[in-house]
Structure formats: structure tokens, C-alpha cells
Amino acid sequence: MDRRHLVAVLALDEVVTFDLGTPTQIFSAARDEDERRFYQVRICTPGGRPVRSSGQFTITPDHGLELLAEADTVLVAGVHYGARVLEDGTIEPEVRDALRAAVARGARVLSICTGAFVLAAAGLLDGRRATTHWSHADNFRRLFPHVDLDPDVLFVDEGDILTSAGVGAGVDLCLHLVRHDHGSEIANMAARRCVVPPWRPGGQSQYIVRPIPDVTDTSTAPARAWALEHLHEPLDLRALAAHVRMSVRTFTRRFREETGVSPGKWITQQRVERARHLLETTDLSVDQVARHAGFGTGAALRQQMSAILGVAPSVYRTTFRSAG
The missing domain is CATH 3.40.50.880 (Class I glutamine amidotransferase (GATase) domain)
Known part of the structure; x- marks a missing residue:
């Protein structure tokens, strides 16, 4: 049965x-x-x-x-x-x-x-x-x-x-x-x-994680892969460009072509995604989550989550931890 x-x-x-x-x-x-x-x-x-x-x-x-x-x-x-x-x-x-x-x-x-x-x-x-x-x-x-x-x-x-x-x-x-x-x-x-957005509660916006494209000789994918491993650290545009041996101008143009957004916006989105995952799966405080995700302070995390997801970190955690 x-x-x-x-x-x-x-x-x-x-x-x-x-x-x-x-x-x-x-x-x-x-x-x-x-x-x-x-x-x-x-x-x-x-x-x-x-x-x-x-x-x-x-x-x-x-x-x-x-x-x-x-x-x-x-x-x-x-x-x-x-x-x-x-x-x-x-x-x-x-x-x-x-x-x-x-x-x-x-x-x-x-x-x-x-x-x-x-x-x-x-x-x-x-x-x-x-x-x-x-x-x-x-x-x-x-x-x-x-x-x-x-x-x-x-x-x-x-x-x-x-x-x-x-x-x-x-x-x-x-x-x-x-x-x-x-x-x-x-x-x-x-x-x-x-292949749909994982979370769009109420009338709020939803962030969709973009996959990292296959690596090619002219791709910014290696820089993105490296950035994902170092989101908790300061990420400089020149350093990212140098990681794939490109000028900042070429890197920025190619990055937007491949992801649809600027490097700065992509990094912020990835940090919010990292914070989202930590809020769902750990008991770290909001300030600790902010540091692990690369925002530095809880205030900065609150600002970015409110702008991208439409909710504060504490509200997000309450929603999903109660579901588990």
C-alpha cells in the first residue's frame, strides 16, 4: 500500500x-x-x-x-x-x-x-x-x-x-x-x-542562483568559482580580473555577458545566498552569518537581504527553521 x-x-x-x-x-x-x-x-x-x-x-x-x-x-x-x-x-x-x-x-x-x-x-x-x-x-x-x-x-x-x-x-x-x-x-x-526559483513568499522578490558556466579560455568562470570560495573575504575587481588574466574593462564586459549582471551585483547576490543557507542550516547569530557571508556586520546583511529578498534575516530564519 x-x-x-x-x-x-x-x-x-x-x-x-x-x-x-x-x-x-x-x-x-x-x-x-x-x-x-x-x-x-x-x-x-x-x-x-x-x-x-x-x-x-x-x-x-x-x-x-x-x-x-x-x-x-x-x-x-x-x-x-x-x-x-x-x-x-x-x-x-x-x-x-x-x-x-x-x-x-x-x-x-x-x-x-x-x-x-x-x-x-x-x-x-x-x-x-x-x-x-x-x-x-x-x-x-x-x-x-x-x-x-x-x-x-x-x-x-x-x-x-x-x-x-x-x-x-x-x-x-x-x-x-x-x-x-x-x-x-x-x-x-x-x-x-x-529549474524554478526556490523561494518567493508573498509578494516578495526572489533571487535565483545562476550556475557557473563551463570554463573556457575566455570565460570569467574561474574567477567566479574562486570568488565563491572566498566570499567571506574582501573581493577586489582588479584581483578578480587578474585571476583570469583580463583587464578590468574586458573582465567587466565579459562578466556581464556571461551572467547578466555586474561583478559587484553578482557578488552581493552570492553573499546573500550564502547567508540564506547559513540562516537555514545553522544556529549562528545574525552577526556571525554576516561575517561568514562577507557582509561584515549584521546591519549590512539586513540591508542587503531586505533589498534582494524583501525580508530581514531573523524573519527569514524563523520562516524556514520552523518548517524543518
């Missing part, structure tokens, strides 16, 4: 294809060191019937709504323009009852994008804070005035019920759940497997 955490993805007519694929990819990428997966993901529809997708093709599921009765997590994918729930705020009674029953027995329920309309139509969001795609906010408020809608955030975590904004925010929400369930390292590795 498969005892992995069961995620049931509910697809209705006009299902958004991206939203349908997101949980399958993200949750399937969450694995331990032995490549064992933590989740099993199954797709269901009312009556197990085929549904039309936003991509104008038909999806044939393997399960009906009975899957919701055994799922640990129920995820409602978004629906595209023309779906009835977006027009009049109603859903089939069997869908409403199945979702309510899932919540009543303690399942975790979430939505991606306009899937929030489905949860609201089932009466699950009344009196709660929620979000959906910003372009549907006015219509959502008109149909569901008792929901505290916040269209300015990527996702809202209300504990047992979570909602997210459009498309990419569904990725953020799924990673958020992996992080909540299994900690930062597993979530980050899942993100890397899917």
Missing part, C-alpha cells in the same frame, strides 16, 4: 493546463537523498469524466471525486474564461459537497489562480483571507463579498486552506507546502530539479 502523502488535483471544465501540471511536477520532484518521493499526485474530475482544458484539448482522468475523500491535500486547479464559476459563482453540488467534506475531515485544501473561485463557491473562503489572479479581483469581490480578498500577494496560507495567484504563483505555493512539510533543503532541491 502506498503510504505517501496523497495530493488530489481537482480539474473542472476549462481547466488551466499550466495549473494542472504544476503540482505534478513540483510534488514529484520532492525526494529524499535516496530518490524516494514524498508525495503521490492524482488527477480527478466530477464523475471521472473527461474535461476540456484551456489549451483546447481534452483531459481524461483516472479518478472521480471519491479521490477527495482519501486525499491528504486537495488542490483545485484554475479554470479559464468561460467557466461557469467565473460567470455566476456557482459549482456543481457534488463538487461543493466533496470539497466541504474534505475540509471537514481535516484535509488541507488549496487552489491555484482562479481555483479560488471554486473554493469560494463551495463556501470555504467566507470570512477568510484569500487571493486569486489580480485580473479577476473585481469579479471575485462581486461574486464573493464575504471573502477578504488580497490580490496583491502571491499566495495566502490560512493553515488548512491556502490560495495562490496566477500561473507561476502556483509553483510558489506548492514549494511552500513542500518546505512546510519537509524543510528548506528538500524544497530547494525540488525547485532546482524543476
Whole structure:
């Protein structure tokens, strides 16, 4: 018997294809060191019937709504323009009852994008804070005035019920759940497997680590590799350029061509990434993390993390250490 955490993805007519694929990819990428997966993901529809997708093709599921009765997590994918729930705020009674029953027995329920309309139509969001795609906010408020809608955030975590904004925010929400369930390292590795940003909480910005390109005779990669080993030390642009036998001007130009940013910005980003990792995995104080990451002082670290990630080091640590 498969005892992995069961995620049931509910697809209705006009299902958004991206939203349908997101949980399958993200949750399937969450694995331990032995490549064992933590989740099993199954797709269901009312009556197990085929549904039309936003991509104008038909999806044939393997399960009906009975899957919701055994799922640990129920995820409602978004629906595209023309779906009835977006027009009049109603859903089939069997869908409403199945979702309510899932919540009543303690399942975790979430939505991606306009899937929030489905949860609201089932009466699950009344009196709660929620979000959906910003372009549907006015219509959502008109149909569901008792929901505290916040269209300015990527996702809202209300504990047992979570909602997210459009498309990419569904990725953020799924990673958020992996992080909540299994900690930062597993979530980050899942993100890397899917080549997506590992962390974009709320409406905050997300820093994506750039890989070091293959070394060539005219590449700045050796200098970047060396810099990563010496982030805790002062890094001088002339010294970096000399490391690959280039003039500062040539080095700066080629560095930007290869990474998309200036050497100074890249170093700051890498130091923030180092600090992020230390905050997640060690008990070092903020000042100690700052020194190990090359910022020197806690004040400098706070300034850079707030600018790049939108949060203070202490808040970041609280978020991820509590998840582990």
C-alpha cells in the first residue's frame, strides 16, 4: 500500500493546463537523498469524466471525486474564461459537497489562480483571507463579498486552506507546502530539479542562483568559482580580473555577458545566498552569518537581504527553521 502523502488535483471544465501540471511536477520532484518521493499526485474530475482544458484539448482522468475523500491535500486547479464559476459563482453540488467534506475531515485544501473561485463557491473562503489572479479581483469581490480578498500577494496560507495567484504563483505555493512539510533543503532541491526559483513568499522578490558556466579560455568562470570560495573575504575587481588574466574593462564586459549582471551585483547576490543557507542550516547569530557571508556586520546583511529578498534575516530564519 502506498503510504505517501496523497495530493488530489481537482480539474473542472476549462481547466488551466499550466495549473494542472504544476503540482505534478513540483510534488514529484520532492525526494529524499535516496530518490524516494514524498508525495503521490492524482488527477480527478466530477464523475471521472473527461474535461476540456484551456489549451483546447481534452483531459481524461483516472479518478472521480471519491479521490477527495482519501486525499491528504486537495488542490483545485484554475479554470479559464468561460467557466461557469467565473460567470455566476456557482459549482456543481457534488463538487461543493466533496470539497466541504474534505475540509471537514481535516484535509488541507488549496487552489491555484482562479481555483479560488471554486473554493469560494463551495463556501470555504467566507470570512477568510484569500487571493486569486489580480485580473479577476473585481469579479471575485462581486461574486464573493464575504471573502477578504488580497490580490496583491502571491499566495495566502490560512493553515488548512491556502490560495495562490496566477500561473507561476502556483509553483510558489506548492514549494511552500513542500518546505512546510519537509524543510528548506528538500524544497530547494525540488525547485532546482524543476529549474524554478526556490523561494518567493508573498509578494516578495526572489533571487535565483545562476550556475557557473563551463570554463573556457575566455570565460570569467574561474574567477567566479574562486570568488565563491572566498566570499567571506574582501573581493577586489582588479584581483578578480587578474585571476583570469583580463583587464578590468574586458573582465567587466565579459562578466556581464556571461551572467547578466555586474561583478559587484553578482557578488552581493552570492553573499546573500550564502547567508540564506547559513540562516537555514545553522544556529549562528545574525552577526556571525554576516561575517561568514562577507557582509561584515549584521546591519549590512539586513540591508542587503531586505533589498534582494524583501525580508530581514531573523524573519527569514524563523520562516524556514520552523518548517524543518
